[in-house]
Amino acid sequence: MREKDFISIIKNTLNSDYIGDDCAYLKDLGIVVTQDNLVEDVHFCLKYMSAFQLGVKSVAVNISDVCASGAEPAYLTIALSLPSYIDENFIKKFYKGAKSVCQNGVEIVGGDITGADKVFVSVCAIGSSKGRKISSRKNAKIGYKVVVSGVHGSSAMGLKLLTSGKKAPESFIKAHLEPTPQVEFCSQVSKNINSDYAMMDTSDGLMDALSTIANDSGVLLKVDYDKIPREKGVDKNLVLFGGEDYGIVAVVPKSFDCGGVVVGEVVEGLGVDLNIDGKTVHYSKQDVESSIFNHFEGVNNEI
Amino acid sequence: MREKDFISIIKNTLNSDYIGDDCAYLKDLGIVVTQDNLVEDVHFCLKYMSAFQLGVKSVAVNISDVCASGAEPAYLTIALSLPSYIDENFIKKFYKGAKSVCQNGVEIVGGDITGADKVFVSVCAIGSSKGRKISSRKNAKIGYKVVVSGVHGSSAMGLKLLTSGKKAPESFIKAHLEPTPQVEFCSQVSKNINSDYAMMDTSDGLMDALSTIANDSGVLLKVDYDKIPREKGVDKNLVLFGGEDYGIVAVVPKSFDCGGVVVGEVVEGLGVDLNIDGKTVHYSKQDVESSIFNHFEGVNNEI
Numbered sequence: 001m002r003e004k005d006f007i008s009i010i011k012n013t014l015n016s017d018y019i020g021d022d023c024a025y026l027k028d029l030g031i032v033v034t035q036d037n038l039v040e041d042v043h044f045c046l047k048y049m050s051a052f053q054l055g056v057k058s059v060a061v062n063i064s065d066v067c068a069s070g071a072e073p074a075y076l077t078i079a080l081s082l083p084s085y086i087d088e089n090f091i092k093k094f095y096k097g098a099k100s101v102c103q104n105g106v107e108i109v110g111g112d113i114t115g116a117d118k119v120f121v122s123v124c125a126i127g128s129s130k131g132r133k134i135s136s137r138k139n140a141k142i143g144y145k146v147v148v149s150g151v152h153g154s155s156a157m158g159l160k161l162l163t164s165g166k167k168a169p170e171s172f173i174k175a176h177l178e179p180t181p182q183v184e185f186c187s188q189v190s191k192n193i194n195s196d197y198a199m200m201d202t203s204d205g206l207m208d209a210l211s212t213i214a215n216d217s218g219v220l221l222k223v224d225y226d227k228i229p230r231e232k233g234v235d236k237n238l239v240l241f242g243g244e245d246y247g248i249v250a251v252v253p254k255s256f257d258c259g260g261v262v263v264g265e266v267v268e269g270l271g272v273d274l275n276i277d278g279k280t281v282h283y284s285k286q287d288v289e290s291s292i293f294n295h296f297e298g299v300n301n302e303i
Numbered sequence: 304m305r306e307k308d309f310i311s312i313i314k315n316t317l318n319s320d321y322i323g324d325d326c327a328y329l330k331d332l333g334i335v336v337t338q339d340n341l342v343e344d345v346h347f348c349l350k351y352m353s354a355f356q357l358g359v360k361s362v363a364v365n366i367s368d369v370c371a372s373g374a375e376p377a378y379l380t381i382a383l384s385l386p387s388y389i390d391e392n393f394i395k396k397f398y399k400g401a402k403s404v405c406q407n408g409v410e411i412v413g414g415d416i417t418g419a420d421k422v423f424v425s426v427c428a429i430g431s432s433k434g435r436k437i438s439s440r441k442n443a444k445i446g447y448k449v450v451v452s453g454v455h456g457s458s459a460m461g462l463k464l465l466t467s468g469k470k471a472p473e474s475f476i477k478a479h480l481e482p483t484p485q486v487e488f489c490s491q492v493s494k495n496i497n498s499d500y501a502m503m504d505t506s507d508g509l510m511d512a513l514s515t516i517a518n519d520s521g522v523l524l525k526v527d528y529d530k531i532p533r534e535k536g537v538d539k540n541l542v543l544f545g546g547e548d549y550g551i552v553a554v555v556p557k558s559f560d561c562g563g564v565v566v567g568e569v570v571e572g573l574g575v576d577l578n579i580d581g582k583t584v585h586y587s588k589q590d591v592e593s594s595i596f597n598h599f600e601g602v603n604n605e606i
Contacts, residue, residue, distance in 0.1 A: 006416050009391055010394065024412035029429070037384045037423070075332075075336065095316040110326070120342070124336070
């Protein structure tokens with residue numbers, strides 16, 4: 001994956017301890033920060049996505065990252081670069097969509113607006129770590145359970161439908177165009193947990209999140225496919241490798257009650273063992289990366 | 304100006320108190336935050352700007368905004384969207400440039416990397432307000448003095464030379480491609496001042512900063528053109544209306560000693576009175592906006 005190679009170069013050039021999780025945890029300021037770009041015809045297509053929906057999605061993907069860090073979403077800045085054909089109506093609807101996702105006092109506080117050839121959205125989200133325990137991909141430990149919140153594969157199913165000109169079933173379309181971040185689940189975890197834990201959203205797919213946590217923590221995640229929450233009619237490739245559901249994978253002590261669906265446990269080893277169709281299939285880091293590469297293009301990679 | 308109209312729509316849609324200054328001051332978190340987009344062929348051209356210089360400029364413009372708020376620059380995230388022809392070498396040089404501007408412990412802590420048709424850079428900068436007094440454009444008061452740090456017009460002169468195929472004199476070229484934020488001046492002001500004060504960088508031109516402060520504060524700034532620091536050979540239109548110098552205008556009590564060059568004072572009235580060529584020329588808000596519009600295109604407008 002080209003972008004993952006670039007991330008290695010950036011890590012080496014910057015030689016920074018911060019680059020790794022989706023959010024950077026800035027302990028001295030008591031905040032986390034994350035930033036995502038959404039580019040027309042790479043991440044979205046205005047043929048099937050309205051200005052309101054683009055506003056929703058741009059904010060939702062960043063709030064999802066803040067929630068997965070364990071922090072409380074607090075503030076956003078939005079920088080828009082827009083072609084000359086974009087009118088006032090587009091801007092109004094975009095910001096109405098963006099604002100509609102700002103629950104519980106989250107505020108859009110600034111940004112930038114410039115010209116461009118295509119629509120380009122960059123959102124930066126800041127969360128407060130006050131009263132919360134911040135997660136890390138490196139914190140999965142042997143004996144912990146693997147918990148999932150949200151359904152998986154619906155967004156990729158929605159995209160598949162949209163790109164083939166369909167606009168139904170609505171649940172799949174909405175999952176893709178107006179994803180809902182798992183604010184409540186993440187908040188319950190980070191406000192109540194005492195131990196170190198791992199948490200990630202499934203923006204790049206469920207298997208990507210499972211594999212990243214497993215490999216960054218140096219453990220093996222045993223996961224039952226049958227337990228993964230999903231809608232009927234969604235192909236298993238989409239459930240496992242489809243991105244942009246913005247569900248959550250949390251790896252927490254077995255005794256910790258956080259809701260969600262327990263789909264597996266952490267044992268000695270490395271990677272992911274998936275129990276599926278009566279067999280156990282092992283996925284190394286490379287297996288997952290090449291599966292994502294084979295199934296999907298234009299995957300967005302957070303530094 | 305089209306983008307300024309859009310900013311009004313955004314302000315109305317969001318109905319937020321934060322939208323106004325270049326940085327949003329988030330008092331509860333003790334931070335300021337700002338974000339700027341730089342788009343290929345709108346804000347820069349790779350024909351005359353190297354990857355290293357793009358890294359320098361992307362970070363410098365955001366550090367300049369943080370400094371002008373009075374906060375101490377602390378952390379940055381950088382989201383890059385890149386065409387497929389961009390190679391590892393470009394990324395390395397970009398981040399080396401970006402890192403070279405990160406003085407005094409400023410760190411790049413994350414961001415995003417995606418595909419795009421053109422090079423698109425979005426930088427978010429966070430500053431700490433600890434031990435500093437934060438500025439506002441609304442804080443200029445009658446009896447205050449107008450102080451300028453940095454030279455004006457050199458960047459626009461550099462751009463004029465570059466677009467006509469010239470690469471000298473070096474001071475003008477460097478002013479445009481590798482601007483230096485006024486870190487020390489701003490820090491001296493915000494660490495030592497006790498009164499409310501106004502401070503802005505001159506990213507959109509010296510007259511834009513003077514006029515914005517005057518109109519947002521409801522006062523008249525009397526300024527002597529002859530006192531404005533500038534290099535020899537720079538046309539007065541460029542000194543007054545040329546952008547991207549990243550100098551500073553600070554409006555502070557007369558008794559406050561902050562270095563820089565005193566160019567004028569604040570009196571009763573509204574707008575800017577410029578003493579130039581033995582005459583006093585009055586600039587209303589509209590005069591300045593239409594002058595910028597007439598002289599320059601593609602002006603970047605912070606929300």
